[in-house]
Amino acid sequence: MSEKIQNNAKAKQSYMENFRRYLELRNYQKKNVKRIVAIAKEYEEYREKGNLPKEYISYLKLRKNKNNPEKLLSNGTINNYLTALKLYRNYRKNIKRKETDILFCKSLKTYIPKIEIVSPEEIQSLFEATLNTRDKAVLCCLYYLGLRAGEAAELLLEDVDLENQKVLVRKSKTGYQREIPIHSKALEIFEEYVKERIPKGECFLQGLKGNLTPSGIEFIIEKIAEKSKIKKRIYPHLLRHSIATHLLKNGMELKKVSTFLGHRSLESTQRYTHL
Structure with a gap:
C-alpha cells in the first residue's frame, strides 16, 4: 500500500x-x-x-x-x-465548514402497524407478578418514566434525584437531554430499590455482574410477563407506548407528552392520538 x-x-x-x-x-x-x-x-x-x-x-x-x-x-x-x-x-x-454534497428527499412512506398497548389493569398485573424490587424499578423506568430500554440501561444513579422527585435522561436516541418527574408510585419503589441496591457499576439499574444492559432489561420484562400470564406479547417499548397513550387519554397536551418521551417532533407523538 x-x-x-x-x-x-x-x-x-x-x-x-x-x-x-x-x-x-x-x-x-x-x-x-x-x-x-x-x-x-x-x-x-x-x-x-x-x-x-x-x-x-x-x-x-x-x-x-x-x-x-x-x-x-x-x-x-x-x-x-x-x-x-x-x-x-x-x-x-x-x-468542519465544508461544502456538503449530500442530497435528500422527503422521508419515504412507511406502513405503521397498529399499536397494541397494555391497559392500566395489565400494568397492575405486571407489578403484582414482580417480587424483586430491582425488577419493579425496571418496570417503573419503562412505564412511569417512559424510557427506552437503552435510556433505562444508561441511566446513572446520580441522575435519579429522589429528593426532588425527578430524573435526568442524559443520553437518548435523539440526542436530547430531558428531565422527567418521578410518579409517586415509582418514587416508593425507587427509594426501596436504592436501599437494597448493591453497587457493581455507575448506572442506576444493576445486573448480576454490573450495569444492566438493554438485552437484560428485555429478558426481565419477558420473565415478568410470563409470570403475569398476560396473553399479549410484552416488551420494553410497549410499556413506553402504553404510558404515552394513557397520558393522552388522561388529558395531557400532545406537546407535553412529546417532551416527556423525548421526541424530536410532534409528528412522532401524533401516532398515539388515534388510540
Missing part, C-alpha cells in the same frame, strides 16, 4: 472519529452513535466509487439487507439512513 493511500485512510479514520465524538458530546446513545457513524462511512465509500449523491436513494432502494440478504431495505430503514446523513451533513457544514 502506497504512503498516499495510507495517509488517506488515516485521515478518513480520524475524520470519522471526530464525527463519533461530535455525536457523543450531543448525548446520543452508544448504539446510535455506532449506527450513525457506520451509515456515514457507507455513504463515503459510495461516493469514493464515483457515484452521484442524487442517485443514493435509488441505490438504497436496491441494496440488500445485510441481516437478511434475501430482502431489500425497508422504507423505514432507508428513512433511518436519511436521518443519520442529515446529522452527518450538519456536522460537515457547521463544524
Whole structure:
C-alpha cells in the first residue's frame, strides 16, 4: 500500500472519529452513535466509487439487507439512513465548514402497524407478578418514566434525584437531554430499590455482574410477563407506548407528552392520538 493511500485512510479514520465524538458530546446513545457513524462511512465509500449523491436513494432502494440478504431495505430503514446523513451533513457544514454534497428527499412512506398497548389493569398485573424490587424499578423506568430500554440501561444513579422527585435522561436516541418527574408510585419503589441496591457499576439499574444492559432489561420484562400470564406479547417499548397513550387519554397536551418521551417532533407523538 502506497504512503498516499495510507495517509488517506488515516485521515478518513480520524475524520470519522471526530464525527463519533461530535455525536457523543450531543448525548446520543452508544448504539446510535455506532449506527450513525457506520451509515456515514457507507455513504463515503459510495461516493469514493464515483457515484452521484442524487442517485443514493435509488441505490438504497436496491441494496440488500445485510441481516437478511434475501430482502431489500425497508422504507423505514432507508428513512433511518436519511436521518443519520442529515446529522452527518450538519456536522460537515457547521463544524468542519465544508461544502456538503449530500442530497435528500422527503422521508419515504412507511406502513405503521397498529399499536397494541397494555391497559392500566395489565400494568397492575405486571407489578403484582414482580417480587424483586430491582425488577419493579425496571418496570417503573419503562412505564412511569417512559424510557427506552437503552435510556433505562444508561441511566446513572446520580441522575435519579429522589429528593426532588425527578430524573435526568442524559443520553437518548435523539440526542436530547430531558428531565422527567418521578410518579409517586415509582418514587416508593425507587427509594426501596436504592436501599437494597448493591453497587457493581455507575448506572442506576444493576445486573448480576454490573450495569444492566438493554438485552437484560428485555429478558426481565419477558420473565415478568410470563409470570403475569398476560396473553399479549410484552416488551420494553410497549410499556413506553402504553404510558404515552394513557397520558393522552388522561388529558395531557400532545406537546407535553412529546417532551416527556423525548421526541424530536410532534409528528412522532401524533401516532398515539388515534388510540
